[in-house]
Amino acid sequence: MSDESMISTASLLKNRRVQSVLTSIKDRESVTIEQQVALSETAAPTFDEGLRSQLFQDLLVRTGVHDVLPDADGNVIGRIGNVGNGPVLMITAHLDTVFDADTDVAVTKKGAKLYGPGICDDSRGLAAVLSVAKALVEIEDELSGGILIGANVCEEGKGNLNGIKQLMNAYNFDAFITVDGATPDRLITQATGCLSYVVEFEGPGGHSFGNFGRPSAIHAAARSATAIADISVPEEPKTIYNVGVLRGGVTETAIGFSCRMEIDLRSTDDRELAILDTKVRDIIIAAVERENDISDCEAGRVSFDMRQTVDIPTGSQAPDAPLVHAAAEGLRSVGLEPQMQEAATTDANVPISRGVQAVCMPGGGTGSGLHSTNESYDITNSHLGPQAVFIAALLAVGLTGISPLLEAESKVNCESTK
Ligand SMILES: [Zn+2]
Structure with a gap:
């Protein structure tokens, strides 16, 4: 100028x-x-x-x-x-x-x-x-x-x-x-950059009593949400996560055969956003593995599909x-x-x-x-x-x-x- x-x-x-x-x-x-x-x-x-x-x-x-x-x-x-x-x-x-x-x-x-x-x-x-x-x-x-x-x-x-x-x-x-x-x-x-995902968990379902021990899509999603809530993020550059939706199941006597999770990740710094993104992905993979590892998977395993809905640059x-x-x-x-x-x-x-x-x-x-x-x-x-x-x-x-x-x-x- x-x-x-x-x-x-x-x-x-x-x-x-x-x-x-x-x-x-x-x-x-x-x-x-x-x-x-x-x-x-x-x-x-x-x-x-x-x-x-x-x-x-x-x-x-x-x-x-x-x-x-x-x-x-x-x-x-x-x-x-x-x-x-x-x-x-x-x-x-x-x-x-x-x-x-x-x-x-x-x-x-x-x-x-x-x-x-x-x-x-x-x-x-x-x-x-x-x-x-x-x-x-x-x-x-x-x-x-x-x-x-x-x-x-x-x-x-x-x-x-x-x-x-x-x-x-x-x-x-x-x-x-x-x-x-x-x-x-x-x-x-x-x-501020932003990444959002919809994660759909699916499992075999079954009766809560009769099929106890089968992997649950809801338990896998809940394990993921709990671990995400424990991630520590820097205050500066401001970096945040939010599990905004956790929805699934039909009744308390049915093992969860599907569960939907919606996640919002944001940071003013590209590198921090990428680090957080990787952590969240790893958490979900580990949560699903854990749910399958401790379960009887003869009728089927829990799987997940992670779809990106928002990709906004910093x-x-x-x-x-x-x-x-x-x-x-x-x-x-x-x-x-x-x-x-x-x-x-x-x-x-x-x-x-x-x-x-x-x-x-x-x-x-x-x-x-x-x-x-x-x-x-x-x-x-x-x-x-x-x-x-x-x-x-x-x-x-x-x-x-x-x-x-x-x-x-x-x-x-x-x-x-x-
Ligand atoms: Zn507005």
């Missing part, structure tokens, strides 16, 4: 038009909250985001964004400014939730709080993106670079970050902001990367001191792991009880979220008289921004 291209946030904030757009973000926050509720009340389990995607698309079109384009999977992207001529920033929030189609997604309000599964994660991000889109359209004629803005599918769990992976294949962009999270000043710039970027700087300045410009200590698993993982600058910015307001049916969202000062993302976007792609922080590395025609 040359001195010339260093941007003073102060001069941006002195710009009259920028000030007036910031005011309009605040003024329409009640509409943004209404949209957040409407999106949240439209169920969107991972792999089944269609209805919410359609609603989001309609709302995005109404912001004045150009060329709003849904793809076959439900990702929706529109364009603002000079895409293909200057640096390009992509901004999205994720459509999917962890809740299944049967979950009651009605939203209730009590004081400053909204209650409903998914009301924060990531209905807030989606609503904030709509507000940011409208704000950027208002100042579009002055943008130096371009914005690709919208929503993506498949962020949660077994979605495997497939939405952002598809968008990375379909579009060229120089940097990426995902709007997600529950804490108004938290800025995520590092990517990654890190320089703390002074231009987009990190822009995002931090965005938060500071609305009076929030960015908290950047923790890595996390977000849509930003994919670009970061491929060398593209990316951050996860909060959508404003405060969420709690995420991924539970008790999820809630406090709307206090929620307008600060879209305001911060708006400023970050302007700093990133540049405005008349203010050079962009990003460089259009992947673009052929970048001369006009220099």
